[in-house]
Amino acid sequence: MAKTAKKKAGWSKYSQLIVPVLSILLIVVFNLFRDPGFFSIEVTTNNAGSTVLTGNLVSILNGASELAILAMGMTLVTAACGGQDISVGALAAIAGSVFVKVLRSGEITIPSILLGVVACCVVAMAFGAFNGTLVSVFKIQPMIATLVLFTCGRSVAYWINGGATPTVESPLITAIGSFIPGIPVPTPILIVILMGILFALVFRFTTLGLYTQTVGINQRAARLNGINTTAIKLISFMILGVCCAVAGVIAVSRLSLINHETLLLDIEMDAILAVAIGGNALGGGKFKITGSVLGAYAIQALTITLYAMKVPSTDVKAYKAIVIILIVVVGSPVVKAKLSRLWKRIRHGDAGKEAAV
Amino acid sequence: MKKFARLLVAMLVILALGCTAALAEITVGIVNNPPSESGYREANVKDFEKVFCAENGYTAKTFYSLKNDEQLAAAQQFITDGVDYLLISAAETTGWDAVLQSAQENGIGVFLFDRMIDCDESLYNAAVVSDMANQGKLAVEWLISLNLPEYNIIHIQGAMGSDAQIGRTGALDEKVAADEAWKIVVQQTATWDEAEAKKIVESVINSKEAFNIIYAENDGMAKGAVAALDDAGITHGVEGDVIVMGFDCNKWALRELLAGNWNYDGQCSPFQAEVISGLIQKLEAGETIEQKLIISEERGFDAKTITQEDIDTFGLGE
Numbered sequence: 001m002a003k004t005a006k007k008k009a010g011w012s013k014y015s016q017l018i019v020p021v022l023s024i025l026l027i028v029v030f031n032l033f034r035d036p037g038f039f040s041i042e043v044t045t046n047n048a049g050s051t052v053l054t055g056n057l058v059s060i061l062n063g064a065s066e067l068a069i070l071a072m073g074m075t076l077v078t079a080a081c082g083g084q085d086i087s088v089g090a091l092a093a094i095a096g097s098v099f100v101k102v103l104r105s106g107e108i109t110i111p112s113i114l115l116g117v118v119a120c121c122v123v124a125m126a127f128g129a130f131n132g133t134l135v136s137v138f139k140i141q142p143m144i145a146t147l148v149l150f151t152c153g154r155s156v157a158y159w160i161n162g163g164a165t166p167t168v169e170s171p172l173i174t175a176i177g178s179f180i181p182g183i184p185v186p187t188p189i190l191i192v193i194l195m196g197i198l199f200a201l202v203f204r205f206t207t208l209g210l211y212t213q214t215v216g217i218n219q220r221a222a223r224l225n226g227i228n229t230t231a232i233k234l235i236s237f238m239i240l241g242v243c244c245a246v247a248g249v250i251a252v253s254r255l256s257l258i259n260h261e262t263l264l265l266d267i268e269m270d271a272i273l274a275v276a277i278g279g280n281a282l283g284g285g286k287f288k289i290t291g292s293v294l295g296a297y298a299i300q301a302l303t304i305t306l307y308a309m310k311v312p313s314t315d316v317k318a319y320k321a322i323v324i325i326l327i328v329v330v331g332s333p334v335v336k337a338k339l340s341r342l343w344k345r346i347r348h349g350d351a352g353k354e355a356a357v
Numbered sequence: 358m359k360k361f362a363r364l365l366v367a368m369l370v371i372l373a374l375g376c377t378a379a380l381a382e383i384t385v386g387i388v389n390n391p392p393s394e395s396g397y398r399e400a401n402v403k404d405f406e407k408v409f410c411a412e413n414g415y416t417a418k419t420f421y422s423l424k425n426d427e428q429l430a431a432a433q434q435f436i437t438d439g440v441d442y443l444l445i446s447a448a449e450t451t452g453w454d455a456v457l458q459s460a461q462e463n464g465i466g467v468f469l470f471d472r473m474i475d476c477d478e479s480l481y482n483a484a485v486v487s488d489m490a491n492q493g494k495l496a497v498e499w500l501i502s503l504n505l506p507e508y509n510i511i512h513i514q515g516a517m518g519s520d521a522q523i524g525r526t527g528a529l530d531e532k533v534a535a536d537e538a539w540k541i542v543v544q545q546t547a548t549w550d551e552a553e554a555k556k557i558v559e560s561v562i563n564s565k566e567a568f569n570i571i572y573a574e575n576d577g578m579a580k581g582a583v584a585a586l587d588d589a590g591i592t593h594g595v596e597g598d599v600i601v602m603g604f605d606c607n608k609w610a611l612r613e614l615l616a617g618n619w620n621y622d623g624q625c626s627p628f629q630a631e632v633i634s635g636l637i638q639k640l641e642a643g644e645t646i647e648q649k650l651i652i653s654e655e656r657g658f659d660a661k662t663i664t665q666e667d668i669d670t671f672g673l674g675e
Binding site: 044045046047048052054055056059063154155158165166167174177178179186251254255256257259260261262263264265303304307308310312313314 | 588
C-alpha cells in the first residue's frame with residue numbers, strides 16, 4: 001500500500017508533462033503516417049567541408065533553439081510574477097544589435113566574440129532589470145510593463161545598428177549559427193543543452209526554484225516568511241534577459257546578419273505558448289522548465305510539418321491556431337479534472353469487477 | 358547726411374539679403390516613411406537629405422511615419438505652413454484626395470516618389486516611381502537567357518500584397534504558366550524574414566525534391582535560403598548547382614555576387630531626389646512638365662559581369 005502511494009507521488013511529479021509529450025507524439029505519429037521517411041537523418045558534407053547531420057528531425061531541434069531558450073526564461077518570469085514578458089523578441093533584437101556592434105568595431109576573433117556575448121548579456125540584463133523594476137517595485141502588470149520595451153525595443157535596435165541590416169561575416173560566427181567544424185550536430189542545439197544544464201545547476205544548488213514557486217503561489221506568505229519577493233521577481237526578469245541575449249546571438253549568427261525588424265519577430269507569443277503547452281500555470285506558482293522546452297519543440301515540429309505539407313505560410317498561423325486550441329483545451333484544468341474523474345470511475349469499475357471475481 | 362547714408366546702406370543690405378533669400382530658398386515639405394523601415398528607405402531618406410539641402414537652395418521640412426493618418430496630418434500642416442512643394446511617399450495608396458486638393462488650391466506643387474497614390478492624375482505634378490513589375494520582368498528575362506534545360510524554382514515571396522511582392526511575383530507566375538519547362542517546386546511567403554526563408558528552403562531540401570533556382574524577392578531572404586543550402590552541402594552561385602537570385606541591391610548582397618556566391622540581383626532604385634529636384638527647377642524656370650509618370654531607371658546585375666564600381670555606385674547601405 002505504501003509502495004503504491006509512493007509510486008503515485010512519483011507519477012504525479014511528471015503529470016504536468018503529459019500534455020507536451022502527448023502533443024509531440026501526436027505530431028510524430030501523424031508525420032510517420034504521412035511520410036515514413038520524415039524523420040530520417042542523413043549524413044552529408046556541408047559547404048564548409050565538414051560532416052554534418054541533416055533532416056527534418058535536425059531542422060526541428062535546431063530551429064526551435066531560440067524558442068526553447070526563451071521559454072526557459074519565460075517559465076521563470078511566469079512562475080514568479082504570474083504574468084508574461086511580451087518584449088523578449090524586441091530585447092533579443094537589441095541584444096543581437098549590441099553583439100553585432102561589438103563585432104564590427106574590430107576584427108572578429110574568439111576574444112572579441114566572447115566580449116560581444118558578455119556585452120549583450122549585460123545590456124539585456126539591464127533591460128530585464130528595467131522590466132523587473134516596473135513589475136516588482138511599481139507593481140505594474142507584467143504585460144503592461146513589458147509593453148514599453150515591446151513598443152520601442154526594435155527602434156532602439158535600429159538606433160544601435162545605425163543602419164538597416166549590418167552583416168558580420170566570419171567562419172567563427174558561422175560556427176555559432178550552424179556547425180562547428182568536426183561536430184556534426186548544429187551548434188544551437190548544443191547551446192540549448194548548455195543552457196538547460198546551467199538552469200538545472202542553478203536549481204540544484206540554490207533555493208531560487210523553491211523561492212520563485214513560493215512567491216508565485218502566495219506573495220504575502222512568502223514575504224512573511226522572509227523571502228525578498230521584489231528581488232526574486234527582479235532576478236527572474238534578469239535571467240530572462242540573459243536568455244534573450246543568447247537567443248539573439250544565435251539568431252544573428254545563423255545568417256551573419258541582423259535585421260532588427262524581422263529578428264525573432266512574434267517569438268514572444270510562441271514563447272508564452274510553449275510555457276502554456278508545457279502545463280505551467282500562467283497565473284504563477286508551480287512550474288517545470290522541461291515542460292516549456294518540450295512545448296517549444298512541439299511548436300517547432302508543428303511548423304516544420306506544415307511547411308513539409310506545403311501549406312502556404314500565410315495559412316500556417318491559422319492551422320497552428322487550430323492545433324494550439326486543441327492542446328490548450330485538453331490541458332485546461334476543467335478538462336483535466338473531467339478526465340481524471342473519468343479515469344477514477346473506470347479504475348473503480350475495474351476494482352469492483354475484480355472484487356466480484 | 359552721414360546718418361542718412363548709413364541708413365541707406367543698411368536698407369540696401371536688408372533689401373539685398375531679402376531678395377537673395379526670396380530667390381534662392383525653395384521650401385519643400387517631404388513626407389516619407391521612417392528610415393528604420395528598411396535598407397531601401399534608409400538610402401532613400403539619405404538621398405533626399407543630400408539633394409534638398411541649403412547648399413542647393415532648399416529649405417526642407419521632413420516628416421517620417423509608417424501610418425497614413427499621421428502622414429496626412431503632416432502634409433496638411435506643411436500646406437498650412439506654406440511650403441512651395443510637397444514631396445510624398447505615401448504609407449497607403451488611398452485617402453489622399455482631400456489633402457492633394459487643398460495643396461492644389463493653395464498653389465503648392467505636388468510630387469509623388471517611390472509609391473503611387475490612388476487619385477486623379479491632375480492632383481499631382483509628377484510621380485517618380487519604381488516599376489516593380491518591370492523588376493520582375495528583368496529578372497525573368499535574365500533567367501530565360503540562361504537557357505537551362507529545366508527550371509525548378511523555389512519561389513520565396515515578400516509580404517503578400519505589398520507592391521514589391523506583386524510586381525516581382527507577376528512576371529514569374531506568367532512565365533511558369535506559359536512554359537512547361539518551368540516548374541515551381543514551392544511558392545511560399547517569408548514576409549521579408551531571413552530566418553523564415555531558411556526554414557522554407559530547409560523543408561524542400563529535407564523532402565528531397567529537385568530544384569535548381571532560388572528566386573527570393575529580396576536580398577535578406579536570398580541570404581536565408583543560401584544559409585540552408587550551405588548547411589546541406591548544396592553548391593550555389595556561378596560555379597554551383599543552384600542559381601540564387603535576390604532583389605534590392607544591398608552592398609553586401611552585391612559583394613556576394615562579385616564573389617560568385619549568388620547569380621543575380623535586381624535593382625530597386627531609391628534615388629529619386631535628383632530627378633524631382635530637376636523637375637522643380639524646371640517649374641521654377643517657368644517651364645512645364647510633359648510627363649506625369651517617370652519610371653526610375655533600374656537594372657539587374659549578373660554575377661559574371663558585376664564590377665566593384667557597380668557596387669560603389671548602386672549598392673545600398675554599407
